[in-house]
Amino acid sequence: MTRTRRWGAFYQAEATLRSMRAYGGVILFASTFQPIMYILAMGLGLGVLVGAETDFSEYGADTYLMYIAPAILASTVAMTAGIEFTFPVMEGFKWRRKYYGAQASALTPQQIALGHILGVSCRFGVHALIFTAVLFAFGALSSPTAVLMMLSAILGGLAIGLPIMAYISTLRDEKGHAAIIQRFVIMPLFLFSGTFYPLTNLPQFLQIIGWISPIWHANELGRVLAFGQPTPLWLVVVHIGYLVGVVVVAWLAVRRVFIRRLGYDEWRGRIPGLKADQRRQARQDSRESAAGSHQRSEGVPPVSFRHGVGANYYSGNIRAVFMRGLSAIRNNRGIIFISGFLEPVLFLTSFGLGVSPMISGIQAEQAGMAGQDTISYAAFIAPALLAVSAMNGAVFDSTWNVFFKLKITKLYQTMMQTSLGPVDVAVGEICLALFRGAIYALGFLGVLMVAGLVTPLSAALMWITALFIALGFACIGMAATSFMKRFQQMDWMMMVLIPMFLFSATLFPIDVYPVGVQWVIQALPLWHGVELMRDIAFWSFSGLTLVHISYFLVMVAVGGALAAYRMKALFLR
Amino acid sequence: MPISTALSSSAPSDTAPAPAIHAVDLVKKYGDFTAVDGITFQVTRGESFGLLGPNGAGKSTTMRMIAAVASRTSGQMLVAGLDPEQQGPEVRARLGVIPQQDNLDEELTVRENIIMYGRYFGLPRRYLLAKADELLSFAQLEHKANSRVEDLSGGMKRRLTIARALVNEPEVLLLDEPTTGLDPQARHVLWDRLFRLKESGTTLVLTTHHMDEAEQLCDRLVVVDHGAIMAEGSPAGLIREHSTREVLELRFGMDRNTEQAKILEDLLTNTDAGSGDVGFSHVEVLPDRLLVYAEYAESAMEKIHAAGHKPITSLVRRSSLEDVFLRLTGRSLID
Incomplete structure (x- = not known):
């Protein structure tokens, strides 16, 4: 007993x-690969643009790359925290009830909570170590004190992760909360944390987000440690004090919730949205009692069937699959649906406002346009961000969502018990993904039009193009999913998407790179999608258009054909 | 509606209707593993047919082949006169499938689950609104119509799964272990519902490893093990054929079972001819007890006591399908 009392948390x-070991390969690969990617894309790519006009020696850094290096470390740790303190905690309380296994042993609730935090901190440590080593290898760091920025990054990760852990651990059921936190909390705190530019580049009211964000404090602390960014002592104290303060308060909250749930109370947790659900149910009940009962059914009406080619695969009832999706969206909380359009807007605000002061604009020629004009940085990235968001949405829907419905909720198994064919299901799901994408794109284009970044005519064409791009990615995604067997393989998908985004000429023109790259x-x-969007936005068409x-037409054809060929493997396994 | 099936369903009195299920030499292989190894059976319309066997015997795979969601490696199969591999959607339109695990749509309400499921069959909305009310009362879920599925208890979910499968008024209902995991009360409610369906003429095909369930629900059943059929018949017929009328269960304590079995076997075989009718058949040794198969177990017990053997506990009961299975495979059904 005394051993457990002392070492339980360990x-x-x-x-x-040990449970992370299943993902060990992905974790190690990500820790090595991420810094290299950021160095090449942001440090060198964006650095070429920025470095020509802005001098970073006033911040104590030799190059733009050195300036962003500590911040990228802190940001990637914060992103990891956003994952490690949400899903595994939900797994512990709800999905696999792992914490209740630990509760039955001699461990105390505090030890269970602390143990999880220690385990995740270890992951942060490994990540920070590899990351820092890579940065040194690329010459992005020079001072030996830079090693200390590992500590500030881990502290920052805990400062953003523990409050999230405290919140998630109060939930009895996860209904998209992790996604909401990802999009409404972590994303803004990351994008307005002065990672890629000094926070002072932003207008005053957006700087406030930075002051709240633990990521900004960790970034600045990292910069002081890595290359001695000139900072008054009081501010250093504020950074440390803020991070430590948040960690301590959040730890007390975590501890309280864990004791409530795993102690004698056996509190089962909150169900957010329960009242709203009950209200809706009551409304529906009363509406029905007012309407009276329906007539008795008189036998099942005859239903006709498709015959001929592919009658075994396609029954001509795509509509039912699509309508089911709409009902599900209606029953879910609207905020999750809305949040999809937020991401490109946040990116545009952050980079458009934050990077613009460092560069005077993009030469039209660099952007692949005719003429000698200069394009504002925001106008340059806006169409590209639309293409990126179309890709992200389509890939997410056709891979992760499809896999989830296949393996976890078994929705497709249910559908295949009925007279639906696999083609009905696949096409219905793609239609739904496009419908969702169409609404997001509409919202984003509305913002662009209000900001005067695109003309209405371009916007209309870009809207259709966004759907076209989404269709291409959805077909390929669906085909790829048919080869997936385990969830871990889905993680590799992200390993493809992030570099594709960073190396798509979204945030800087392609000519900053050598010809081979x-x-x-x-x-x-994605590059083709981005360029296609720019051609339309700037109304500058050429043979390349x-x-x-054609590139996307081929994608639709090849992806669609492969997905159709693998249809049985997808839905009838 | 295709002409061929329209004929077969509209003129059942002239010619014998196509059997509900007609399966010949079904084989299903996954790589080197043979899940189903040459199964042949036929299910007539209105019949209640059971596939009985332990986990991994090939029951669920057979069900999946009937339901047109798994292909056959070889063999023939007709469901309502149609080949599931060629006309999957049309075959499934005539089936109601109740899988082992409830796969309700958690993102929809109880009523939406039924209506949406009907939409998958291409049924019109007006019909479904009325049908949903009817099915909700059948499943005793009227008061939960607008609840989310996740708020339902296990028994309620099961009833909803069954109600949902009835939305297309299926000719054949496929039930994969319908009551596994339910408490006794919920089980009896469910059996009652299934009886009503059977009375209304629905063909039931069910798999189970619960003997009492098979005895309650099945007109006829096949015992399946290692992907092959071991025996076929009515529950009573199978018991008559493969077991004695009664069974005597004896416990002597763990380590003495095997030696006692030998002694009892000798005792009962030798004395049987002499005094009184025992109808002794044989003794089975289980890890924790002995099963003495005899037509008259009470008399067997008297003999054993008279010979001076003192079991720790003893029990006389009627033979069940469990005994049939033990006899046929040398293993018990639930390990």
Whole structure:
């Protein structure tokens, strides 16, 4: 007993780490690959643009790359925290009830909570170590004191992760809360944390987000440690004090919730939205009692069936699948649906406002347009962000969502018990993804029009193009999902999407790279989507426009054909 | 409606209707593993047919082949006169499938679950609104119509799954272990519902490893093990054929079972001819007890006591399908 009293938290930490081992490959790969990617894309790519006009020596950094290096470390740790303190905690309380296993042992609730935090901190440590080593290897860091920025990054990760853990652990059921936190909390705190530019570049009211964000404090602390960014002592004290303060308060909250749920109380947790659900149910009940009962059914009406080619695969009832999706969206909380359109707006605000002061604009020629004009940085990235969001939405819907319905909720298994064919299900789901994408794109284009970044005519064409791009990615995504067997494989999908985004010429023109790298980028689909969007936005068409369109036509054809060929593997397994 | 099926369903009195299910030499292989190894059976319309066997015997795979969601490696199968592999959607339109695990749509309400499921069959909304009311009362879920599925208890979910499968008024209902995991009360409610369906002429095909369930629900059943059919018949017929009328269960304590079995076997075989009719058949040794198969177990017990053997506990009961299975495979059904 005394051993457990002293070392209990470490046993729980061991359990947390062991469960991470399933993802070990992905974790190590990400820790090595991420810094390289950011160095190449942001440090060198964006650095070429920024470095020509802005001097970072006043911040104590030799180059733009050195300036962002500590901040990227802190940000990636914060992103990891957003994952490790949400899903595994939900798994502990609800999905696999792992914490209740630990509760039945000699461990105390505090030890279980602390153990999870220690385990995750270990992951942060490994990540920070590899990351820092890579940065040194690329010459992005020079001072030996830079090693200390690992500590500030881990502290920052805990400062953002523990409040989230405290919140998530009060939930009895997860209904998209992790996604809401990701989009409404972590994303803004990351994008307005002065990672890629000094916070002072932003207008005053957006700087407030930075002051609240633990990521900004961790970034600034990291910069002081890594290259001695000139900072008054009081501000250093504020950074440390803020981070430590948040960690301590959040830990007390976590501890309280864990004791309530795993102690003698056996509190089962809150169900957010329960009241709203009950209200809706009561409304529906009363509406029905007012309407009276329906007539008795008189036998099942005859239903006709498709015959001929593919009658075994397609029954001509795509509509039912689509309508089911709409009902599900209606029953879910609206905020999750809305949040999809938020991401490109946040990116545009952050980079448009934050990076613009560092560069005077993009030469039209660099952006692939005719003429000698200069394009504002915001106008340059806006169409590209639309293409990126179309890709993200379509890929998420056709891979993660499809896999989830296949393996976890078994929705497709249910559908295949009926007279639906696999093609009905696949096409219905793609239609739904496009419908969702169409609404998001509409919202984003509305913002662009209000900001005067696109003309109405361009916007209309870009809206259709966004759907076209989404269709291409959805077809490929669906085909790829048919080869997936385990969830871990889905993680690799992210390993493809993030570099594709960073190397798509979204945030800077492609000509900052040497020709060889340019070829690689030009081979990837997102670049074609981005360029197609820019051609429309700036109304500057050429033969290349046709190449972009053809690229996506081929994607739709090949992806669609492969998905159709693999249809049985997808839905009838 | 295709002409061929329209004929077969509209003129059942002239010619014998196509059997509900007609399966010949079904084989299903996953790589090297043979899940189903040459199964042949036929289910007539209105019949209640059971597939009985332990976990992994190939029951669920057979069900999946009937339901047109798994392909056959070889063999023939006709469901209501149609080949599931060629006309999957049309075959499934005539089936009601109740899988082992409830796969209700958690994102929809109880009523939406039924209506949406009907939409998947291409049924019109007006019909479904009325049908949903009818099915909700059948499943005793009227008061939960607008609740989310996740708020339902296990028994309620099961009833909803069954109600949902009836939305297309299926000719054949496929039930994969319908009451596994339910408490006794919920089980009896469910059996009652299934009886009503059977009375209304629905063909039931069910798999189970619960003997009492098979005895309650099945007119006829096949015992399946290792992907092959071991025996076929009515529950009573199978018991008559493969077991004695009664069974005597004896416990002597763990380590003495095997030696006692030998002694009892000798005792009962030798004395049987002499005094009184025992109808002794054989003794089965289980890890924790002995099963003495005899037509008259009471008399067997008297003999054993008279010979001076003192079991710790003893029990006389009627033979069940469990005994049939033990006899046929040498293993018990639930490990």
